[in-house]
Amino acid sequence: MNPLTDWARELALLEGEGNLRRLSAIHHRGREVEADGKVMLNLSSNDYLGLAANLPLRTEFLQGLTPEAFLPSSSSSRLLTGNFDIYDRLETLIAGLFRRESALVFNSGYHMNAGILPAVCDARTLILADKLVHASIIDGIRLSAARCIRYRHNRYDQLEQLLVANQAGYDKIIIVTESIFSMDGDEADLRHLVALKRQYDNVLLYVDEAHAVGVRGVHGLGCAEEQDCIADIDFLCGTFGKALASVGGYVVCSKTIHDYLVNKMRTLIFTTALPPINLQWSLFILERLDCFAPQRERLRRTASLLKGALTDRGYVCPSTSHILPMTIGDSGDTVLKAEFLQRKGFYALPVRPPTVPEGTSRIRFSLTGDMAEEEIKNLIEWL
Numbered sequence: 001m002n003p004l005t006d007w008a009r010e011l012a013l014l015e016g017e018g019n020l021r022r023l024s025a026i027h028h029r030g031r032e033v034e035a036d037g038k039v040m041l042n043l044s045s046n047d048y049l050g051l052a053a054n055l056p057l058r059t060e061f062l063q064g065l066t067p068e069a070f071l072p073s074s075s076s077s078r079l080l081t082g083n084f085d086i087y088d089r090l091e092t093l094i095a096g097l098f099r100r101e102s103a104l105v106f107n108s109g110y111h112m113n114a115g116i117l118p119a120v121c122d123a124r125t126l127i128l129a130d131k132l133v134h135a136s137i138i139d140g141i142r143l144s145a146a147r148c149i150r151y152r153h154n155r156y157d158q159l160e161q162l163l164v165a166n167q168a169g170y171d172k173i174i175i176v177t178e179s180i181f182s183m184d185g186d187e188a189d190l191r192h193l194v195a196l197k198r199q200y201d202n203v204l205l206y207v208d209e210a211h212a213v214g215v216r217g218v219h220g221l222g223c224a225e226e227q228d229c230i231a232d233i234d235f236l237c238g239t240f241g242k243a244l245a246s247v248g249g250y251v252v253c254s255k256t257i258h259d260y261l262v263n264k265m266r267t268l269i270f271t272t273a274l275p276p277i278n279l280q281w282s283l284f285i286l287e288r289l290d291c292f293a294p295q296r297e298r299l300r301r302t303a304s305l306l307k308g309a310l311t312d313r314g315y316v317c318p319s320t321s322h323i324l325p326m327t328i329g330d331s332g333d334t335v336l337k338a339e340f341l342q343r344k345g346f347y348a349l350p351v352r353p354p355t356v357p358e359g360t361s362r363i364r365f366s367l368t369g370d371m372a373e374e375e376i377k378n379l380i381e382w383l
């Protein structure tokens, strides 16, 4: 059969299940989006601090720019001529904020996760990864030569058993987790993981703080700051694409790991470096990270308000963060509920398989630090 006929049939099947994805035609109006002529509060953005929607911030940034300083392309890999001074400034700032030896910036969180594990793993490496880690980490695992075992979500008793059973059989073991998990908004106990890894000198810890950097910690450095264990995480990763309102990924690590990645990491070596203008903006945001404590505090309050409302209505909500799932189950019902909320002025989106397990389709509310309590109370009216 013609492959295109095959694919068309598969798409029709997905549509029948309520699982067909489309690129949405929406227009951005700051914190709001407009679709089909209707303006809605965006409850599906990762702009967790509201910085991407913050016009005064952009204005201030633009005032410092000249055509000479506005470089929209690096025109080369960092290993060739793409390594502009701004990279060094940004990485020095990151390492300094985290009080660690080194930091390395990547084109995106996806590049980071798809590239680090393949670079540092070989066939004598075992990866122990949380069952719910992000797709980009799964891709990194698949591209690596390591063996991988996924432990049940946040089940450190099982993880410990796996460490005991396998520790002598491999040169090294890498424990891989997120800090705040994308779909349930719940959290890893990083201190517990640090305590586990410390029992062995060949066990390393890899933490992806994509949803936590900017949002957590007194200085906005993430859950590792909040749990006071920045120094104990071998690969402390994050993205600029969410709360930090820019683009790119980073790892905070030792100088040895930094140098090793520069030599081995294919998603760093074989791609054009980020445009200097993007790095300048990332630097601009990071330099102000301390100033966003009020947004962090407000996010904490609105999240606890919404979590209380979901729990009161009988939804099982494991979230301890600003990401809050309303799990409905059936994909079709979830889509209908999302459309209902959209008619009421709230741009909430359904999350369906394969992004989440079968039968756990949900609306994923993602709050931002520029939302008012009143707005969340209005939303709660329609739950």
Ligand SMILES: *Cc1c(COP(=O)(O)O)cnc(C)c1O
Pocket (backbone or CB within 6 Å): 108, 109, 110, 111, 113, 134, 136, 178, 182, 208, 210, 211, 239, 240, 241, 247, 248, 249
């Ligand atoms: C969003 C996300 C990424 C990808 O980061 P990008 O910068 O968007 O490529 C990686 N890991 C996790 C956990 C994420 O949620």
